[in-house]
Amino acid sequence: MSQENAEEVGKNVTKLQAAFRGMIARRRMPEKPKTVYVPTSLEAIDSFLKLAQVHSKDVVLDIGCGDGRVLREAWKQSHARGIGIELDQKLVDQGKSDIVEDDMANAVSLHCMSFNDPEAVALIHAASVVFLFMLPELTAEIAQLLLKHAQPTARVVSFIFSLPNWTPDAIQPHQEGISNLYLYSLRKQKMNAADGDVGSDAR
Ligand SMILES: C[S@@+](CC[C@H](N)C(=O)[O-])C[C@H]1O[C@@H](n2cnc3c(N)ncnc32)[C@H](O)[C@@H]1O
Secondary structure, three states, X not given: OOHHHHHHHHHHHHHHHHHHHHHHHHHHOOOOOOOOOOOOOHHHHXXXXXXXXXXXXXXXXXXXXXXXXXXXXXHHHHOOEEEEEEOOHHHHHHHHHHHHHOOOOOOEEEEEOOOOOOOHHHHHHHOOEEEEOXXXXXXXXXXXXXXXXXXXXXXXXXXXXXXXXXXXXXXXXXXXXXXXEEEEEHHHHHHHHHHOOOOOOOO
């Protein structure tokens, strides 16, 4: 990784950590929920696609997809269809216009909703690969939704933040000592959950 990219990743991690501290502070002072958008770099998207071995029969779901760049890249590189769920309407609008511009409207769809909306269940179930780049505050709830609604054959990759109490099949260093990509097979997590095994948190 170039020095410039390393600095960029470092800045993004710091931004997310600051946002996380902000969310903890807001728990004491409830206000309108805020979203934090930090796009994943092309380099990290490449690592994700390789780590999950994304291929043309896959349906990739990005939970908290921002402008859908991960999904557009998955289509460009692997011809995998994509579904995005994003709370921020402006990001969804921008992403939809990029999708049309890139002629991917038949391959990638973005949905403005929260991952815990009832309408998200069918989208979670449709995925064969799930990508996450979410604040740790939200990953526990997402992990429960995946255990409940995703297909047992699904692969899940979480960027930077590991999923609490899930045991990764592989950890791909993105920037040594700063960020990783965590690969999980859902079947294994479902079995651990059924056994009451809390697994090990890799973070
Ligand atoms: C760190 S960004 C990652 C963006 C994108 N996945 C990427 O990698 O480029 C996290 C995104 O999750 C979205 N988000 C936060 N809470 C959400 C929720 N409850 N439902 C859907 N999206 C959410 C934020 O608006 C933000 O765009």
